[in-house]
Amino acid sequence: MKTAALFFVLALPFLSSVTQVCGFDFFYLVLQWPGSFCDAEQKCCYPNSGKPAAEFLIHGLWPNNNDGSYPSNCDPDNSFASSQISDLMSNMEANWPSLACPSSNGYSFWAHEWSKHGTCADSIFNEHDYFEAALNLKDKVDILQILSSSGIEPNDNSYSLSSIEEAIQTGFGFTSVIDCNKDVSGSIQLYQVQLCVDKTGTSFIACPDSSSGSGRCSSEVKFPSF
Ligand code: 5GP
Ligand code: 5GP
Numbered sequence: 001m002k003t004a005a006l007f008f009v010l011a012l013p014f015l016s017s018v019t020q021v022c023g024f025d026f027f028y029l030v031l032q033w034p035g036s037f038c039d040a041e042q043k044c045c046y047p048n049s050g051k052p053a054a055e056f057l058i059h060g061l062w063p064n065n066n067d068g069s070y071p072s073n074c075d076p077d078n079s080f081a082s083s084q085i086s087d088l089m090s091n092m093e094a095n096w097p098s099l100a101c102p103s104s105n106g107y108s109f110w111a112h113e114w115s116k117h118g119t120c121a122d123s124i125f126n127e128h129d130y131f132e133a134a135l136n137l138k139d140k141v142d143i144l145q146i147l148s149s150s151g152i153e154p155n156d157n158s159y160s161l162s163s164i165e166e167a168i169q170t171g172f173g174f175t176s177v178i179d180c181n182k183d184v185s186g187s188i189q190l191y192q193v194q195l196c197v198d199k200t201g202t203s204f205i206a207c208p209d210s211s212s213g214s215g216r217c218s219s220e221v222k223f224p225s226f
Contacts, residue, residue, distance in 0.1 A: 024063035035226030146171030
């Protein structure tokens with residue numbers, strides 16, 4: 001008994017260094033505007049399945065902490081297997097396409113998102129349920145329609161950041177976090193809308209006060225066409 005206890009005490013530092021603690025408080029459902037991914041410096045390539053719909057598409061479902069920190073790459077042994085999501089494939093292609101070059105079937109983007117973010121929620125979701133949860137959440141909200149209802153359209157015009165935030169607060173019912181990037185000529189544009197989701201991955205919630213994603217945005221942001 002004493003030997004077992006001694007072994008445990010001696011092994012503890014080693015065990016904790018290989019087993020990252022991956023708690024989290026909520027998820028971000030991160031939706032990207034394809035027009036802003038494509039007109040940026042890295043350019044884009046349409047996926048093998050063709051040009052995606054002009055709508056906010058899934059970038060990821062990211063476990064996050066209320067203090068702004070987040071876990072990542074929590075379980076190197078749990079790597080992405082496309083066979084786990086074969087029943088979701090057409091839904092994934094439509095709603096979670098990869099716009100990176102060269103054109104692809106999306107597997108490497110999904111593998112990256114699963115390894116970096118999904119494995120940090122593997123106490124809640126297996127791989128299949130993680131991707132399905134993100135698809136179900138995206139299905140519940142139409143950001144383009146919400147913005148359009150407030151006269152904010154992807155027509156290369158600029159809109160105030162506050163009008164975008166208010167439109168989403170009004171049409172969606174909760175605060176969100178807006179993230180921006182730059183087009184090739186350096187104009188700051190609406191890139192991502194991050195919606196907050198409870199830690200069961202099923203219900204939208206208001207984003208914690210500490211959330212700040214608007215650091216890359218300016219007070220006026222372009223909304224490019226796609
Ligand atoms: P960027 O440097 O473009 O803001 O972020 C690069 C990557 O870091 C993101 O794609 C995402 O994987 C991760 N990341 C950045 N900010 C956050 C965050 O607030 N929460 C989480 N969970 N991941 C983030
Ligand atoms: P994150 O920024 O989420 O950590 O990483 C995103 C990674 O996925 C980057 O390496 C990026 O090149 C790749 N990627 C592949 N397809 C896409 C896409 O459609 N959108 C974004 N944002 N990244 C993509």
